[in-house]
Amino acid sequence: MSLLHQASLPFGLRSGSTFTPAPSLKPLLDGISELQVPGPETVWAVGEVDLGQSVRLVRFYLDNQDYWLQVLMNGAEPGDIVLFGYHSAVAVNDQEHLQSLTGSAPKAGMPIFEHDGNLYSRQWGREAGLAEWVALCEAVTSPEARYRIQHLCMLYARDTGLPYRREFLLLSVEEDEYGALTYTTSLGVTLFPTDFHVT
Template sequence: MSWIKRALGLEPPNPAKGSKPLAGTPLLAPFGLGSGRMLDLDDSLKLMLDGHSELVVPNEEVVWSVGQVDLGQSIRLVRFYFEDEDYWMQVMMNGPAAEDVQDIILFGYSSVVTINSESELKRLVGPQSNIGLPVFEHDGWEYERQWGTEERQTELTPMTEQVANPDGAYRIEHLSMLYARDTGLVDRREFLLLSVEEDEEGVVSLTTSVGVTLQSTDFTVI
């Protein structure tokens, strides 16, 4: 069990019924994306989101790392981390094929805070924090919790991510909570992802990412 789970008194989750491990399964990345490929975002997207979302949409991004998270029941997250380290894109897949795309979210990092002690971890994400409550406020906006059904605070969701890039492969342990709000635009929601992350060296950080729904027509892969 990782340091963050141990410090917060969490047990590792039981595998979902019917879930199968990612290892040995020929999983394909969507849209032909991979390390070295460029994501060119349509200029109209920035204009459309202006005044509706806090995310400032970049023009183009080059993929450096690709992460995969197995959620069970053939559901997986594919995460593309870009070279400039300011943005990343998450694609939810409902099968092993490249066309099994369910949702796309472009995220930008709002903050990254390194956690150096157990007391600091509990202060930031423990029972006395606001993370996990049904409503969370960030930069003057209110977001509604997407995971958990408790009336009050719910526990963060544990996930294990396998990441690969040209320099090698590694694993990251996450404890995450997802929030969302309506933007007023059709099929466009804004998301707030709060995640405690622990790398293989034991470095723990709390990342805050703001994201917005993408459609496949919003970008071109080069």
């Protein structure tokens, strides 16, 4: 995978490094976002999603499996940073079960989606009604294995009231190499490089 040329990874992040949120981040987000800021965590696995034209998503999965850090890369330059936490993960039994999860009210893919009393705006697709979910292929490397995950996902966001920080809602149907499906809901918040350090 192109991913694990260490020089191409941002902020010194890599498998085995420690991601430590700044002490100011937790009180800043308290009452603003439902995401609970973790303590210092070791990066366990690293994933890459190639978006084309030298643009990629790099995801750093932490030892605390509830969290992952995503960095949008344009070539070697890091862009948007989002700290995500899994809100829920449901094993999908069959297509009927999947339809009940993604097609119930509020219907995933509509321009506005309500989650835990908050309204989020769809970030992908310009349709007035239901938008197609986006397919992504992620290559993941951990100290134990290399594997691929297929994602079918939809991204939503809302303003937090804090300058340049948004809260994201990522809905994803994930398929592993064995064909097992999981429907995940993740909440994320915008980070800046000053919000964390890496050792």
